[in-house]
Amino acid sequence: MTARLLRPGDDPIRPAQVDAVEITLDGETMRGVQGQTIAGIVLASGVLSWRRTSVDGRPRGLFCGIGVCFDCLVIVNGERDVRACQRRAVDGDAVASQHDRLPEASA
Template sequence: MTARLLPFSDDPIRPSAPATVTIRLDGAPLDGVAGQSIAGVILASGPLAFRRTSVSGRPRGVFCGIGVCFDCLVEVNGDRDVRACQRRAADGDVVVTQHDPLPGSTA
């Protein structure tokens, strides 16, 4: 699957150029469109996984996309456990991927 963003000129309901936002994911700048969720900006930039499970370290990204599950948890501007699918990206947001070992583990 290839990440892509439809050109705004092809969208009949959005005739003018959208405002852009830039967020940083683990230090790398990612460009998005104003109004996109943080998950949307990340997915449109290419990465499909941005969290790892506590038990086996398996990659996770957006699963439900509506805030029901917890597969898209990230840290945003120092706030942990933010659902990336529910938070709109704001210009300058600093996003850090999360991996929390199980309580009592040494990992």
């Protein structure tokens, strides 16, 4: 039997029943399904960038998507420096964008 002939309930990749997940990004509610990363839900909601660089204030969001570049940092339930591309969303997660400034140079 090929994958094309699998019944929906037997398909391990696309289970018939998926649980909905609801998160907020800076207070805006976004919906996804269980198993999606925070970045996946945010992107699917049409938001392409959610933080700014510390030097030039340029927009950043998903770049590598595999946990290497740290461009996607967010605050999740008060925990800073969370990579949105690596954290699976949990229903009720409160996500906040994270804008950091470089430390002031000491004299």
